[in-house]
Amino acid sequence: AQSVTQLDSHVSVSEGTPVLLRCNYSSSYSPSLFWYVQHPNKGLQLLLKYTSAATLVKGINGFEAEFKKSETSFHLTKPSAHMSDAAEYFCVVSAYSSNTGKLIFGQGTTLQVKP
Amino acid sequence: GAVVSQHPSRVICKSGTSVKIECRSLDFQATTMFWYRQFPKQSLMLMATSNEGSKATYEQGVEKDKFLINHASLTLSTLTVTSAHPEDSSFYICSGTLNSGQGNEQFFGPGTRLTVL
Numbered sequence: 001a002q003s004v005t006q007l008d009s010h011v012s013v014s015e016g017t018p019v020l021l022r023c024n025y026s027s028s029y030s031p032s033l034f035w036y037v038q039h040p041n042k043g044l045q046l047l048l049k050y051t052s053a054a055t056l057v058k059g060i061n062g063f064e065a066e067f068k069k070s071e072t073s074f075h076l077t078k079p080s081a082h083m084s085d086a087a088e089y090f091c092v093v094s095a096y097s098s099n100t101g102k103l104i105f106g107q108g109t110t111l112q113v114k115p
Numbered sequence: 116g117a118v119v120s121q122h123p124s125r126v127i128c129k130s131g132t133s134v135k136i137e138c139r140s141l142d143f144q145a146t147t148m149f150w151y152r153q154f155p156k157q158s159l160m161l162m163a164t165s166n167e168g169s170k171a172t173y174e175q176g177v178e179k180d181k182f183l184i185n186h187a188s189l190t191l192s193t194l195t196v197t198s199a200h201p202e203d204s205s206f207y208i209c210s211g212t213l214n215s216g217q218g219n220e221q222f223f224g225p226g227t228r229l230t231v232l
Contacts, residue, residue: 046221103221
């Protein structure tokens with residue numbers, strides 16, 4: 001069965017410092033992996049996705065993630081945090097290899113950005 | 116980009132009443148829509164998969180008679196919470212599937228906050 005584990009429920013950084021949100025996955029086949037962001041009272045927004053192409057994936061707003069099969073990880077990074085990055089972040093894996101659209105969400109990481 | 120809307124954004128109802136939530140894909144046709152619920156400070160849990168013109172597929176533990184899903188057209192799916200109780204209070208989110216040249220992508224609605232008194 002597919003699953004994702006977000007290793008930190010809460011991450012706090014200062015504005016201008018790097019961001020690292022950790023995610024490990026479990027999959028019986030080559031997975032599709034995603035990072036979504038959820039701002040209060042707004043819909044989930046796709047930051048980036050990995051679908052077996054380049055292992056380093058660049059997303060919107062300066063975020064990127066690296067797929068590491070040997071470590072079963074898909075950590076999200078950003079070189080310099082901005083106040084507007086404060087939100088809830090979800091690491092997500094596709095449920096089936098047939099790309100049905102079914103997704104399994106991690107528990108979420110709350111990113112706090114301090115001035 | 117593709118847009119999904121939900122209506123209402125917020126609803127408060129009395130225990131025992133039924134509430135209908137609409138999910139619309141505004142600028143694309145979604146053959147498949149998904150319904151999730153999210154409790155405070157928690158993740159999204161998939162409730163059901165809604166396919167246009169056919170019965171919804173429910174996840175284990177989700178009561179199909181409690182959460183009625185209708186997908187009458189390629190742009191509209193509805194979730195009706197029947198005989199709502201306080202434990203049904205939650206944030207309900209839908210998503211629509213857009214099949215692009217790069218595979219399927221999910222677009223999420225802004226969510227509906229249901230409070231049952």
